[in-house]
Every structure is written in C-alpha cells, then in structure tokens.
Amino acid sequence: MASVDDTAVTRAAPALATTYEGDDIAFLERIAPLVDMIEISPDAIARIDGKQAQLRPEVLEEYACVGSKVRFIAHGIGLSIGSFDHWDEGYLRLLDELFDHIDLEWHSEHLASSVVAGESVGTMFPVPRTEEALDLICERVRLIQERYRVPFLLEHVIHLLPDAPAEFTHAAFLNAITSRTGCGLILDAYNLRCDAMNQGLDIANFLNELDLRPVREIHLAGGVEHKGFQLDIHSRLTQDATIGIGADILRRAPNLRVVTFELLKEAIPLLGHDAVTRELSRIRGVIS
C-alpha cells in the first residue's frame, strides 16, 4: 500500500508548485524556472472525444517541454470519491492516461462528491462526517492505493452549505481517514479561511486537533467575496491572512513536502503573468 511516511521529524524547506492547465506556453516558460513542481488536474486538460474523455495531447507536450526542469503532481476535480453510489470511473481513466505519460510524485483528490446518481452537480458537496461516509471513503481510498503505487492525498473542501448532522469534528474525521488508510492530506489554507469566515470554523482548534503528520501539501489561493460569502474560486492572489495560515501549518507539519499556489486558468490573463510570477516569488520567500 502506498502511504505517507510519518517518521520524519525534521525536513528541508518544502517545494513550491503551481497549477498549469495548458494553452499558454509563454506563461509556462515564465513559471517553470520559479517552481519545483507543476500541479496537473487531469479533468482540466481533457476533452471529450466521442463518448470518452481523453487528455489533450498538445497539453501533454507542453508539460514535456518543461519536464527536465520541474516535477509533477496530479490533483483531481472529478473523482467524486464521496458519492453514495459510485465514483467517476471516467476520472480514473484520465488518471491512468496521465500516469502513462508523466511521472507523478503523488496524486490527490477533493474529499467531496461532485456527481450524484450519475449526474454532475456542478459544484462539490462536502462529505458528511459520519461513520457511514467514513467507511465508504476509506474503502475507496484503499482501492485507489491498490491501483496506483504512489501516495494518495485528500483535500478538505469548503463548507458553503450548513453542516449535515455529524458524528465527528472536522479534524477527527480527517484523522480517522488518515489513520485507517495511511493516505496523506492536503490542507488548503484558503479553504480554512473560507470556512472560518462563512461557518465560523476555529482554525486554531482545528489545527490543534488535527494529526498534522499526514499533511504532505499546503494549498494557497485567493478568491472573492460574494453576497457575504467567501468563495473558493481561485481567481486572486493570496491574501496575507491566508499566507499566515499556511505559514502556521508549514511550521507544524513535519512531513510537508510542497506548497502549491492554485490559480484558475481563466484568471491568469486577468492578473497578468507578471503578477503571478511575483506571487510565486513571494510565496517562495515565505516557505524558504
């Protein structure tokens, strides 16, 4: 079983990663010297060819152009690991294809359901923190770990909707998943901030309760406020408060390997290449 090493007590500065979803080779050439890793979302670089989604070969070629300079990790959107009936096999076919083309250090997914009864929700629902959901998630993590021999990480998503009746706290649910399966965690500092602003999550209590040893990756991002809610649309640069949360996790997570700045492809032309490269340099300065 591929699991996260939890024995390290000291570590080097984490690597820096960012997202790249293709079609802007000039941007890729700007960011590649600034980062150690590129995060790839298989679903975001796929197109439907007939009935089945396939990775776009032209984007894979773009990754190959910088393959000697950076390493790669995969971060899925559409697995829907928390759906009551089944996950999305189509996503796993895309991931298989990605593994065939690119050496991935690990892969990850959101702890959520995006497909319900075979229908795309158009968003992500958090998984209710119940024994029933825990059993389902752990079994699926086990199947994924059997299928891919690199570590698998789960990322908590924001809770925009009121919490469903829960049998675990946020941290206890994640602790139960990681202790049962050995999978790793991504902590998204911006998601935590959203939950604090929207739902009153006590981040300090959450981090104190969470077993931080499985945390392999931190996500940083910026978003917007809409109708009084902070949204996890990664369209902005990272606010200082989010950097602060990330720095706190960074200091306390003994097995942290990478900090990833996530940005929507659609936001890159709006922010501009210069602003993104400055942001990467700023984050590098924080994590070094």
Place this chain on the structure above:
Amino acid sequence: MTTLETYQRGLLDLVKNRGGPPTDPYLRRVAAGAEIAVVREIAIWWRTFQIESQCPLVSRVLKHYGCFNQTVTQYFDANRTSPFVEELTHQFLASLCEHNDPFLRSVSRFEQALLRARAGSEEKQVILFDRNPESVFLALEGTGILPPAEPERLYRMTVDRRLPGMFRCTREENADAGEPTAG
C-alpha cells in the same frame, strides 16, 4: 435509502431547483438558508461562462433576445449538464436546434456544425438562414441591430472543414419560402 444518499440526492435537487420542499430536517434547513442560492448561482455561473466562451454566436443572439441567463438556467435545471465543456456546449446547442424560433434554430445549428468541423468532423452540413448571415454576424460582433428576416430569400450555409474558413454561404432568390431547416 441511506442517510448519505438522502442528503446527496436532496442537495442535488436543491441545486437543480427541482422536486418539492424536502422533508428531511437537514435538507429543510439547507433549503431555508441563503447558502444554497449562492451554491446554485456559482454552479450556473460556471455553465454560463463555459457556454458563452464556446458558443459566442448563440450566446449573443440570446442576449439580443434578453434571455441568455434565463435560457442557461433553465437548461441547467432541466438537464444533466456535463462537466466537460465540449459535451456541455454540444448538448446545450442541441437543445436549441429544435427551438420554436427559426432564426435561433439556424444559428444554433450553424454554431454546432462549426464546432464539429473545428473538432475534426469530416461531415458536411447545410443550414438554411432566413436572413443574411453575414449581416447577422456583423450585428452580433458589434452592438448593431439584427437584420430582419427576408421572406423572399434563403441563405444556404454550408459548413465543411475542407472549405476556406470552414463555411460558405450562397443566396437563393425567390426561394420557396418554407421554414428554414437543416439540409
């Protein structure tokens, strides 16, 4: 039905604005809150953004008609929307290809044929317009007024990836003024 299934099916219904008021206490609480409207708004916003970027002609026609957002919202509510943009846009356009409005129908068919040709389809398609497509496109690109239908003429748009620009238009004078249909 398990609790997980009840919640997920119930939340899907709330996001899709369908089904009656929920009976489950948690789902009733969600339905009564402000959050579900924001979640729904974001889901529809993404579909709108994708459709607008992939189907500029149809989007602009619908905006000229003042019903773009409403049409996308109705489509989102009533259909299984694909997370893949190509599939979403093809299915959205397909839903308009049988629309009651013959002009919107023609533009939808034309845009769908063009998307297929750009994606590599070798199929040749003919779409009839009841007004000059060139004037239509100029109006849609700017802020001009859409030209009126020309009952005495038909415009035959041939979409074929082997053509320069992938399409060609021919005008037929004194055409038998039947309703334009795809050839």
